[in-house]
Ligand SMILES: O=C(O)CCC(=O)C(=O)O
């Protein structure tokens with residue numbers, strides 16, 4: 019457990035406070051980064067009062083525009099999107115944060131094939147260590163995962179093309195598809211998919227392709243109980259339904275990051291949960 023706030027964490031705190039992040043979201047991120055919850059609460063409270071005092075002295079009209087600016091929705095208006103080789107149904111559009119839920123991104127057969135291919139190749143999921151960028155197994159993320167190489171064969175290539183068309187973002191900017199399996203009791207506590215600016219570990223991850231800009235999570239199975247994707251600061255929960263997906267965007271054209279995209283996978287109370295995730299980067303991921 020960490021209790022010391024080094025220079026990188028200090029900068030991260032100051033940036034997030036001035037950007038208007040909620041204290042709860044910062045506390046969550048610090049706990050994910052290895053801090054004890056009470057220490058994180060106290061550190062965030064102190065940072066908010068210090069930075070808040072400075073900010074109020076230097077406040078200018080510009081500060082009001084520092085809140086995350088929402089660019090136009092990445093998915094064109096309409097009830098269906100033609101994505102490469104498939105018509106995908108739009109279910110829900112949410113503006114703040116920018117979240118879109120879809121049905122029929124994958125067929126039942128495609129979901130089953132992905133699960134079969136991944137089943138024997140799963141490894142316990144890791145999380146990025148904020149200090150040194152290494153991938154650690156921690157309790158906050160109890161699932162098993164497997165990565166496909168981008169376009170590794172004809173089947174995966176077709177899905178990579180479809181997902182890139184759906185996300186309206188170049189295929190070359192995408193990480194390889196990741197499969198995750200949660201058993202009963204498995205969960206992924208609230209976190210950001212972007213690499214927190216100002217953390218040493220983030221440097222390693224953004225060296226290739228830059229920052230993450232958006233996520234697509236495809237549900238490969240229905241879940242008997244629990245397992246919804248939750249956005250605690252937005253008061254939003256999306257149920258896992260086989261073939262459906264959720265798209266959320268957190269970096270805009272000004273390179274601001276949207277703290278409202280704090281999200282997690284709620285505990286699976288009954289049955290299994292399988293998902294497939296695509297993360298898009300700001301630049302080609304090569
Ligand atoms: O399991 C979920 O619904 C969320 C997964 C997630 O947030 C992630 O893999 O980054």
Ligand SMILES: [Fe+2]
Nearest residue numbers: 209210211281
């Ligand atoms: Fe995530």
